[in-house]
Amino acid sequence: MKPSIPKGTRDFLPEQMSRRNYIFDTIKDVFLLYGFEQIETPAMETMQTLMGKYGEEGDKLLFRIQNSGEKASEAPEKGLRYDLTVPFARLVAQYRNDIHFPFKRFQIQPVWRADRPQKGRYREFYQCDVDIIGTNSLIAEMELIHIVEDVYHRFGINVVLKLNNRKILAGIAEYIGEPNRLIDITTAIDKTDKIGEEKVNAELIERGLSESAVQCLQPILRLSGSNRSKLCKLRELLAGSQTGLQGVQETEEIFDLCDASGADLNIELDLTLARGLNYYTGAIFEVKALDVEMGSITGGGRYDNLTGVFGMSGVSGVGISFGADRIYDVLTELDLFPADSLKGTQVLFASFGEEELKYALSCAASVRANGIRTEVYPEPAKIKKQMAYADAKHIPFVAIVGSEEIQNNTVTLKNMITGEQRQLPLQQLVETLKS
Amino acid sequence: MKPSIPKGTRDFLPEQMSRRNYIFDTIKDVFLLYGFEQIETPAMETMQTLMGKYGEEGDKLLFRIQNSGEKASEAPEKGLRYDLTVPFARLVAQYRNDIHFPFKRFQIQPVWRADRPQKGRYREFYQCDVDIIGTNSLIAEMELIHIVEDVYHRFGINVVLKLNNRKILAGIAEYIGEPNRLIDITTAIDKTDKIGEEKVNAELIERGLSESAVQCLQPILRLSGSNRSKLCKLRELLAGSQTGLQGVQETEEIFDLCDASGADLNIELDLTLARGLNYYTGAIFEVKALDVEMGSITGGGRYDNLTGVFGMSGVSGVGISFGADRIYDVLTELDLFPADSLKGTQVLFASFGEEELKYALSCAASVRANGIRTEVYPEPAKIKKQMAYADAKHIPFVAIVGSEEIQNNTVTLKNMITGEQRQLPLQQLVETLKS
Numbered sequence: 001m002k003p004s005i006p007k008g009t010r011d012f013l014p015e016q017m018s019r020r021n022y023i024f025d026t027i028k029d030v031f032l033l034y035g036f037e038q039i040e041t042p043a044m045e046t047m048q049t050l051m052g053k054y055g056e057e058g059d060k061l062l063f064r065i066q067n068s069g070e071k072a073s074e075a076p077e078k079g080l081r082y083d084l085t086v087p088f089a090r091l092v093a094q095y096r097n098d099i100h101f102p103f104k105r106f107q108i109q110p111v112w113r114a115d116r117p118q119k120g121r122y123r124e125f126y127q128c129d130v131d132i133i134g135t136n137s138l139i140a141e142m143e144l145i146h147i148v149e150d151v152y153h154r155f156g157i158n159v160v161l162k163l164n165n166r167k168i169l170a171g172i173a174e175y176i177g178e179p180n181r182l183i184d185i186t187t188a189i190d191k192t193d194k195i196g197e198e199k200v201n202a203e204l205i206e207r208g209l210s211e212s213a214v215q216c217l218q219p220i221l222r223l224s225g226s227n228r229s230k231l232c233k234l235r236e237l238l239a240g241s242q243t244g245l246q247g248v249q250e251t252e253e254i255f256d257l258c259d260a261s262g263a264d265l266n267i268e269l270d271l272t273l274a275r276g277l278n279y280y281t282g283a284i285f286e287v288k289a290l291d292v293e294m295g296s297i298t299g300g301g302r303y304d305n306l307t308g309v310f311g312m313s314g315v316s317g318v319g320i321s322f323g324a325d326r327i328y329d330v331l332t333e334l335d336l337f338p339a340d341s342l343k344g345t346q347v348l349f350a351s352f353g354e355e356e357l358k359y360a361l362s363c364a365a366s367v368r369a370n371g372i373r374t375e376v377y378p379e380p381a382k383i384k385k386q387m388a389y390a391d392a393k394h395i396p397f398v399a400i401v402g403s404e405e406i407q408n409n410t411v412t413l414k415n416m417i418t419g420e421q422r423q424l425p426l427q428q429l430v431e432t433l434k435s
Numbered sequence: 436m437k438p439s440i441p442k443g444t445r446d447f448l449p450e451q452m453s454r455r456n457y458i459f460d461t462i463k464d465v466f467l468l469y470g471f472e473q474i475e476t477p478a479m480e481t482m483q484t485l486m487g488k489y490g491e492e493g494d495k496l497l498f499r500i501q502n503s504g505e506k507a508s509e510a511p512e513k514g515l516r517y518d519l520t521v522p523f524a525r526l527v528a529q530y531r532n533d534i535h536f537p538f539k540r541f542q543i544q545p546v547w548r549a550d551r552p553q554k555g556r557y558r559e560f561y562q563c564d565v566d567i568i569g570t571n572s573l574i575a576e577m578e579l580i581h582i583v584e585d586v587y588h589r590f591g592i593n594v595v596l597k598l599n600n601r602k603i604l605a606g607i608a609e610y611i612g613e614p615n616r617l618i619d620i621t622t623a624i625d626k627t628d629k630i631g632e633e634k635v636n637a638e639l640i641e642r643g644l645s646e647s648a649v650q651c652l653q654p655i656l657r658l659s660g661s662n663r664s665k666l667c668k669l670r671e672l673l674a675g676s677q678t679g680l681q682g683v684q685e686t687e688e689i690f691d692l693c694d695a696s697g698a699d700l701n702i703e704l705d706l707t708l709a710r711g712l713n714y715y716t717g718a719i720f721e722v723k724a725l726d727v728e729m730g731s732i733t734g735g736g737r738y739d740n741l742t743g744v745f746g747m748s749g750v751s752g753v754g755i756s757f758g759a760d761r762i763y764d765v766l767t768e769l770d771l772f773p774a775d776s777l778k779g780t781q782v783l784f785a786s787f788g789e790e791e792l793k794y795a796l797s798c799a800a801s802v803r804a805n806g807i808r809t810e811v812y813p814e815p816a817k818i819k820k821q822m823a824y825a826d827a828k829h830i831p832f833v834a835i836v837g838s839e840e841i842q843n844n845t846v847t848l849k850n851m852i853t854g855e856q857r858q859l860p861l862q863q864l865v866e867t868l869k870s
Contacts (some may be wrong), residue, residue: 003484003529003745006513009477011526014540017473033803035780035810037828038452042444042559043478043515043545049438064501065515078441080478080500091446094438098448100827102813105449106468110478124477137813139796146800255800310438311599345470360575361696368468375470378537378572392535393472 008115008123012287020126022341023155023324023331024108027128030150031106034143036130039105041087043112047077053086053309055278061114063123079365085306092133093310101134112145118327128335131319133306138250140318141199141283142257148287148298149265151228151322156336158290159297162270165251166280166301168234171244172220172271175237178212186274189221220271227255227269241304246381250282266290279303285320289330297326301369347397348387349376349411349432356401363399363411363426370430390416443550443558450777457776458590458759458766459543462563465585466541468580471565476522476541478547482512488521488744490713496549498558507651515547519564520741520754527568528745536569536750555760566754568741571686575753576718576737577692583722583733584700586757591771593725594732597705600686601715601736603669606679607655607706611648619644621709623657623763628707655706662690682694685717701725714738720755724765730760782832783870784811784846785821791836798834798846798861805865825851832868 005011012020019131028038041233079088084107085147092099115121116161124155130147132140145161153160166186173182184207197218204214220237223230231252238244258267275284284300289297300320306316331337347367349360360376368374375395377386382398390398399411400421411429414421424432440446447455451767463473483498494561498515516522519542527534543563550556565582567575579597587594602623608617619642623635632653639649655672658665666687673679686704693702710719717737735755766772783803784789784795795811804810810830812821825833834846835856846864849856859867 003525004481005477005484005525006479006481006511009479011477011530012475013530017475032779033806033808035783035808035828037449037779038456038691040447040452041450042446043547044441046439046441049440066499066501092439094440095446095448100824102824104810112478113692124447124479132813135813139792139811142796143811143813169600184770216452257793257796260793287736296811332583337802344467344472348470357574358692358695360773361692363576365696371468373468373470375539376574376578378567378570378578389535389537393470413612 002223005273006123008117008121008352010124014344018342018344019328019331019337020324020334022337023327024126024128026154027151027293027322027324028106028108030147030154031130033150034104034147036104036106039088039091039107040109041081041091041107043081043110045081045087047079047129049090049310050079050082050086054082058082062115065356067120083110083111084109084127084321085131087408088129088131088133089306090310092315093307093312096312102137102140103133104131105133106130109172120329121150121194122325126323126324129295129319131317133317133319133393134315136316138253138257138283141254142261142263144157144285144300144318144320145258145263145265148285148320151298152287155331157327157329157330157334158266159265159287160290162267162273162286162288163251163254164270164273165247165282166284167243167247167250167282168238168271169247169274170389171238171241171247172217173233174241174244175220176216178209178213181207181209182280183212185217186278187276188330189272190276192221216378223271227267228252230269231255246280254283275299275301278434279306281305281316283318289332292330292333294326294333295329296323296415297330298322308342340398342394344373345375345393345395346373347380347399348386348390348393349374349399349401350383350390351377351380352383353380356380356403356406358407360399360401363401363429366426367430369434370434372433387416389435399429439615441558443556445554445559447559449779450762453777453779454763454766454772455759457772458762459561461589462586462757462759463541463543465582465589466565468585469539469582471539471541472625473606473612474523474526474542475544476519476526476542478516478545479513480516480522481821482514484745485514485517485521485726486527489517493517498547498549499694516544518546519544519562519756520566523564523566523568524741525745527750528747531747537572537575539566540568541565555764557760561759563753563757563759564755566752567751568752568754571751573688573692573718576689577696577698579720579755580689580693580698580700581696583720583755584698586733587599588720590766592732592760592762592765592769593701594722595701595703595725597703597708597721597723598686598689599705599708599719600682600717601719602678602682602685602717603673603706604682604709606669606673606676606682607652609676610655610681611644611651613644613648616642616644616648618713620652621713622711623711624638624707625711627656665704665706666690682717683688689718710734710736713802714741716740716751718753724769727765727768729761729765731758732765733757754811777829779808780810780828780830781808782810782834782848783821783828783830783832784809784836785818785825786812786815786836787818787838788815791815791838791841794841795836797832798836798864801861802865802868805869807865807868822851834864 039312065078188203280301280303284301286296287298302318304316351357351360364374364376398414410423412423502510623638644850715736715737719736721731722733737753739751786792786795799809799811833849845858
């Protein structure tokens with residue numbers, strides 16, 4: 001039997017795992033700095049919780065779990081988590097009496113989708129979601145923008161944050177005379193990046209928009225100038241749409257708050273930004289890396305009624321999700337993983353024989369007591385083999401123990417990068433390794 | 436629709452989550468200190484990987500995943516991970532050419548079992564496994580004992596580590612004249628703690644052991660005295676069993692290595708310790724907390740052929756698994772969670788109105804720039820409401836901003852524990868919060 005794993009899933013070996021941990025830890029540190037708290041939900045949810053939340057296509061992509069040895073009547077159908085948003089909404093509704101609002105939560109867990117696997121698309125992948133729920137305040141949007149700034153600053157990735165507002169898009173739909181076609185419009189223009197303007201227009205016609213509406217639409221989406229001047233023009237164009245004006249107002253306030261709080265992120269009001277998901281009702285965001293070709297690496301927006309379907313209405317929230325896999329690819333492509341994101345064992349003890357090995361064990365214990373990550377090669381193998389092990393694990397120092405070292409109460413410390421080696425008394429070993 | 440989750444699964448709200456993170460982080464820190472590296476495997480494995488590895492009972496408890504929209508021929512059947520050991524064995528065999536042996540890995544991930552849910556038994560729970568594979572050296576056993584010592588020392592939990600060896604048990608089976616009944620014997624005596632010696636004896640008879648064998652067995656299992664004196668007696672008793680003597684020899688060497696390396700753990704050679712799983716072939720371990728009634732909180736042992744079923748034979752390893760849920764219960768019962776395991780937001784800015792809120796935002800940004808976890812209540816709500824929020828989240832300081840504070844370039848800092856409050860210039864705020 002040839003060992004293998006299901007299509008679209010992955011194993012993470014130590015080197016990848018260290019890099020992934022660097023990503024998760026960096027993101028988590030920033031979330032905590034802003035007062036967000038971590039939660040976890042089960043991998044399985046009832047099908048009742050999952051079904052109908054992700055559109056018809058999404059329903060088909062849910063992984064279902066077979067009931068095992070239970071009667072269907074006592075065990076509701078179950079499926080694997082498809083995203084972190086719906087379980088979060090379920091949790092908020094379920095524990096509404098235990099939660100203190102505004103609730104600032106983050107969640108870093110895998111999700112599963114029965115998508116056809118292809119390059120960069122997996123059936124199991126992690127999401128890193130951060131949401132503030134239970135406030136209408138646009139300070140929440142501002143805070144997420146600061147989080148994006150801080151996270152990508154720490155990664156050293158230059159990004160642009162594209163901002164839009166579903167209410168502005170609704171206003172534009174009214175303006176072009178198609179007030180009931182908002183979803184058709186957002187679904188189509190969301191593809192502009194991928195298929196281009198012409199094909200988007202063709203799709204809009206196909207979806208039943210009038211020729212004149214489509215002709216009217218594109219010049220608005222392509223409004224040029226600074227963010228503030230775009231807002232000015234929109235305020236004129238959307239004068240007849242209360243919703244549209246509210247969207248303009250909200251966007252302006254977000255820019256004001258960002259200025260007041262000293263945000264230094266490259267933000268662009270992009271009217272073609274639509275976000276596929278239909279639960280967004282206000283600001284929407286998407287982040288792209290500037291120095292590399294890659295889709296959106298972070299995205300999200302405001303939703304006004306995510307918990308309504310779970311019996312808790314009138315609760316507004318806003319959230320974003322960081323795409324760990326794409327961030328991994330960007331960091332790899334731009335060679336931005338810091339050297340110490342791989343930091344593992346700092347010193348390996350290698351010994352020439354059984355006696356030396358015992359001596360090494362007691363040395364290692366005292367080195368380790370100083371918080372230094374320490375290994376002892378567990379067999380008196382050939383020194384060459386022990387060195388190869390240190391090399392393979394990128395261990396920077398090897399402490400070699402032979403009979404001479406035991407006699408002198410020393411070790412011979414070899415720097416695996418420079419090749420330099422010298423005999424050291426034990427007391428000096430810890431100091432040398434610490435510096 | 437009333438929101439709920441599947442039976443036997445759990446949500447973790449922020450407070451529980453912080454405590455769980457304290458457990459995982461502590462364990463992980465110790466693993467890293469000994470040079471173990473983290474890996475992760477997919478939640479789903481093929482049924483071919485999973486089936487037949489956990490006995491007949493285990494096979495029934497596997498959660499199967501329904502294929503979604505794929506032909507059975509192109510998609511092998513899949514199930515959820517039942518433990519971390521089998522996926523680890525599969526991974527070692529699959530990547531044998533990329534892995535450098537001895538391979539010291541740890542893995543902290545959830546597993547799923549379709550067990551009947553009951554108190555303390557869940558259908559989804561985390562395992563924290565640490566293994567050394569690819570060496571016969573008993574230094575590996577010694578290292579795991581040190582890890583147990585370090586982990587429980589950090590937790591402040593007093594424990595006893597019970598040690599036995601499958602080869603000793605095999606020797607005893609030979610000695611009592613039932614050399615082919617090792618599995619019957621281990622399965623039965625493994626229950627001694629739960630059902631008592633008499634019922635174990637009855638079960639042994641039922642399983643086909645002779646009366647005389649059973650009469651002979653118990654006095655050996657109840658050998659008293661120090662670990663070393665038990666080993667002396669066993670060496671005499673098992674003089675006729677080569678396997679038994681090897682077990683005695685191994686156990687003695689483990690004690691010698693522990694002494695040489697300064698291990699300070701309470702270790703007890705317990706001949707009734709059998710461990711249910713049949714893949715163990717050498718040393719076996721189990722750890723119990725001394726000051727609280729609770730089952731085993733850590734357990735493991737040496738296996739000589741875990742990867743054989745995946746086509747890679749002759750690879751010996753040893754590993755243990757920490758039970759996070761039980762450790763959580765022990766820490767709770769003994770009130771051992773350190774206060775700062777709950778450490779979240781350090782200061783909340785509360786403001787009297789819109790203007791104050793904007794001022795608070797810029798203050799908060801500079802406090803946060805000093806690495807202090809900072810929140811701004813996002814609405815100019817009643818101060819009482821903002822205070823209640825700080826209380827609920829256990830935030831130790833609230834920085835209150837009114838018009839006076841803006842004028843003086845200060846904030847009023849309230850210590851939420853002592854109730855004390857005083858006006859501070861902004862420059863002093865960071866220093867006060869840092870100390």
